[in-house]
Amino acid sequence: LERLGTVAIIGVGLIGGSVGLALRERGLARRVVGIGRDEARLAQAHRLGAVDEATTDLARGVAGAEVVIVGTPVHRIAAAVIAAAGSLSDGGWITDTGTKREIVAAVAQQNRARGLFVGAHPIAGSERQGAAHARADLFEGQTCVLTPTAATPARLVDRARAFWEALGSRVRTMTPEAHDAALARTSHLPHAVAAALAATVPPECLPLAAGAYRDGTRVAAAAGALWTAIFQQNRHALLDALTTFEDHMAQFRRALEADDPDQLLAWWESARTRRAAYDAQHGPDADRNHDQPAAKDDRKFPF
C-alpha cells in the first residue's frame, strides 16, 4: 500500500477507532480524520490517538479524503456511505465494516455511491464497545471479507484489498449473500445463544458458574442496540441458522429423554468433530486473547 493522504473514519468506536490506531501506528496515512455524531466520543478517540482530527460535520470531514471507512452501527452504514459519496472529492472511495446484503443493496440504489463503494467486513471485535477498547492490532491475522458487486470497479476492489491487508487482515471475497449466511452461523447465532444461556441462569446460581458459563455467555455482555440492528439486518439468514440450531437441540433433547448413551455419544461426537476442524484450521489457541482488551502497556500509541 502506498502511503495514503487523508483517511476519514465515520464512527470511531471499537472498530473505527482500531482502524485509526492501526493506520497511525503503521504510518499508513498522512492524516486520519474522525467523524461522528457525539463530541465526547470524538474527543476520546482523539485523546487515545485513534485520529489526528475530529469533526461532527460529515461533508467537511470526508472532503479531500482518499479513503472513507464507515464504522457506524450497521443500520446507519448505508446512509453514511451515500452521504459520504455526495461529498467525496474525485479519486476517493469508500469501504465499511458491517453486515453486508442490506447495506450493499441500499448503496446499489444510489448511482454515485455504488461506483465508489467496496463493501467490507473485518471479522474482529469484542463484547466491549467504544474507542477505549480499540487496538492497533485488532485486525492482525483476522479475516476481512470484501463483497464487491458487478457495479464495483475492479481497481477499487484492488485498493480495498490492499487497504485491509495493510491493517493485517487476510482478505477474501464473497457475495454479500454468502457472507451473511456464514456470519449468521459463525457470529449472529452464537450471540443470540449466549444471551439465551445467560438468561437461563438465575442469579443465585452464579456463584457456581465456571468456565463453560463464562465463555458460553461472554458475548451476552455486548451492547444491545448494536446487536438488535445486526439481528434485524440479517434476520432471514439468522432465522435459517436458528432453525438448524433448534434441530440440533431437539436431537439432544430426544437422546436425553430416551436416556440413551449411544445416541447422546453419537450426537456429541458429531459436534466435537466440527469443533476439532476449527482447532485444526485455527490452532487450538487461535485468537485466544484477541477479544480481550489490551493491557495498557501493550498499547503502542503513536505519541
Next chain:
Amino acid sequence: LERLGTVAIIGVGLIGGSVGLALRERGLARRVVGIGRDEARLAQAHRLGAVDEATTDLARGVAGAEVVIVGTPVHRIAAAVIAAAGSLSDGGWITDTGTKREIVAAVAQQNRARGLFVGAHPIAGSERQGAAHARADLFEGQTCVLTPTAATPARLVDRARAFWEALGSRVRTMTPEAHDAALARTSHLPHAVAAALAATVPPECLPLAAGAYRDGTRVAAAAGALWTAIFQQNRHALLDALTTFEDHMAQFRRALEADDPDQLLAWWESARTRRAAYDAQHGPDADRNHDQPAAKDDRKFPF
C-alpha cells in the same frame, strides 16, 4: 489442615491428577497413591509428579489411606466409593469430585460407605482431559460444593471442608438436589449448547469464525464419554434447564420473526443484565485463563 498421612486418589485424570499435584506441591500429604484401571495413565500421572506411587489394585491402594478422593468419570464414582469403603482402615474417609444426587443416593444404600463419605464437587476443569492437563492450582479460588446428608458425620464434613480449602477452594455446602439443579444450568446445559452450536456451523464457514464461535463452542471439544455420563446422571435437572433455555430461544425467534427492535432489545437487555451480574460477582476477567493449560514453565512440579 494438619499434614495428612497417605492420600489415595482413584482416577488420576485432569481432576484427580490436579488433586495429587496440589497435595504434593503444598506438602499436604506424606504420600499420595494413585489408583486406576489403566497402567499407562497411572505411569503418566507418576511421571508428571501427581502421585508418589501408583497401583491398579484398589483394595491395596486405599488400605492405610487417611483420605480417599474419587476422581473417576461420574458413572463410576459411586461404585468406587463403595469399593473403597470396604477396604479402608479405621479413621479413613472418602470424598469425590462429581455430579451429586445419583452418587449420594447410591452411596446411601450402603451402610459402611455412607458413614465414611462426604460428597464433593470441585467446580473446576477444562475441555481437556487426562493428567497431562492437570495443574496444581486448578482449584485455587474455585468453588467446591460439599453435599453432606443426615448420614454424614459432622466431623467428616469439617475434615472435607479443611481438605478442599487446603487445595485453595472456596467451600460451600448444599443439598445434592440443589447442587445438581444449579450445575445443570451453569455447566451441563452450556456444554450441550456449545455442542449444538458447533454442529450448526458447516466446515466451509469455519474460516470466518471468530471470538463468538470460538468461546461459544470451546467446551464442545470435551470428551464425549465423560459428558454422556454427566448428562445421564443429571438428566432430570438438565431437562428442566433445557426447557427454560428453549423458552428463551423461542422468545428470540418470535422477536426476530416480528422484526421488532423493541422486543429484540428488551430480550437482549434482560440477558445482558444476568451476565453483568456474573461479572460483578467474579470480576470481568475472573477466571479468564483458568480453563487453559498451564504454560510448561508455569508448572511447579515438586521434583
